[in-house]
Amino acid sequence: MSSSVAVSSNGSSPYALELLGAHKRFGLTEIIRGAQLQVKPGERVAIIGPNGAGKSTLFNLISGRFGLSSGEIRLHGERIDGLKPYEINRRGLSRSFQVSNLFTRLSVFENLRCAVLWSMGQRYAFWRFLSNQHEANARAEEVMQMIKLDKRRDQLAMNLTYAEQRALEIGITIAGGSSVILLDEPTAGMSKSETKRFIQLIREVTEGKTLLTVEHDMGVVFGLADRIAVLVYGEVIAFDTPDAVRANPRVQEAYLGSVLADHQAAEAVAQPMGCAA
Numbered sequence: 001m002s003s004s005v006a007v008s009s010n011g012s013s014p015y016a017l018e019l020l021g022a023h024k025r026f027g028l029t030e031i032i033r034g035a036q037l038q039v040k041p042g043e044r045v046a047i048i049g050p051n052g053a054g055k056s057t058l059f060n061l062i063s064g065r066f067g068l069s070s071g072e073i074r075l076h077g078e079r080i081d082g083l084k085p086y087e088i089n090r091r092g093l094s095r096s097f098q099v100s101n102l103f104t105r106l107s108v109f110e111n112l113r114c115a116v117l118w119s120m121g122q123r124y125a126f127w128r129f130l131s132n133q134h135e136a137n138a139r140a141e142e143v144m145q146m147i148k149l150d151k152r153r154d155q156l157a158m159n160l161t162y163a164e165q166r167a168l169e170i171g172i173t174i175a176g177g178s179s180v181i182l183l184d185e186p187t188a189g190m191s192k193s194e195t196k197r198f199i200q201l202i203r204e205v206t207e208g209k210t211l212l213t214v215e216h217d218m219g220v221v222f223g224l225a226d227r228i229a230v231l232v233y234g235e236v237i238a239f240d241t242p243d244a245v246r247a248n249p250r251v252q253e254a255y256l257g258s259v260l261a262d263h264q265a266a267e268a269v270a271q272p273m274g275c276a277a
């Protein structure tokens with residue numbers, strides 16, 4: 001653990017993840033301005049907001065890639081701000097990236113086994129390495145089935161379709177068994193039908209886990225999230241159910257009015273009269 005961090009726990013937090021008055025400055029510019037968020041265990045939360053609102057920065061703060069300027073971040077009641085990314089991962093939080101994190105010249109199975117071994121390496125002594133192999137193989141096989149890539153087991157990651165690569169990325173993120181999962185635009189670049197299947201896959205593989213996702217696609221947001229956090233200029237201006245967020249006048253004004261109009265226009269083009277279900 002980083003020596004500069006005061007780690008404290010309240011022992012029985014009702015929250016899986018909390019941001020308490022989080023601030024982040026880059027030089028003189030304040031990007032995250034007192035963000036407040038309390039996510040319950042098992043919730044699926046989508047973080048939305050205009051370009052440049054600070055969504056990726058928030059993910060980088062939570063996962064330890066950036067340090068906070070002030071405020072606190074807690075995982076299951078225990079402070080994690082100031083910890084290094086691998087220390088936060090060891091405590092049960094795992095994230096995926098917008099840009100793929102795969103070993104392209106390794107197979108699907110090998111990618112997953114690496115992810116499992118890496119997470120086990122955090123918890124087990126090296127002398128147990130050989131017995132770990134069996135455990136790692138079994139877990140890699142299990143995750144491979146969860147992400148429905150078992151038929152592609154020995155394919156190199158570079159030869160997978162784009163959607164399969166994104167599924168593998170999610171497999172790698174969940175392989176270590178973290179209870180809190182952060183997904184950064186998991187369906188970016190997918191077709192509508194791929195996106196629909198992928199939402200279902202995400203639902204299945206994160207069942208019982210706490211999920212935070214940064215998302216621009218309103219179809220994904222409203223199809224996946226139990227609650228939506230709206231980030232505008234580094235502040236969470238609303239954190240509520242999809243229906244309540246949709247109806248929130250402040251959100252409508254600051255962001256969602258124009259985005260929803262775009263979304264509805266795109267839907268109308270995709271489903272001309274007579275073809276709609």
Ligand SMILES: Nc1ncnc2c1ncn2[C@@H]1O[C@H](COP(=O)(O)OP(=O)(O)OP(=O)(O)O)[C@@H](O)[C@H]1O
Nearest residue numbers: 026027031049050051052053054055056057058216
């Ligand atoms: N390392 C950095 N140094 C300086 N400024 C940064 C850094 N990272 C992000 N920023 C700035 O912080 C602001 C928020 O960026 P961020 O990527 O978090 O927004 P976002 O909401 O994820 O945007 P988008 O939806 O376009 O991905 C931007 O103005 C960006 O230029």
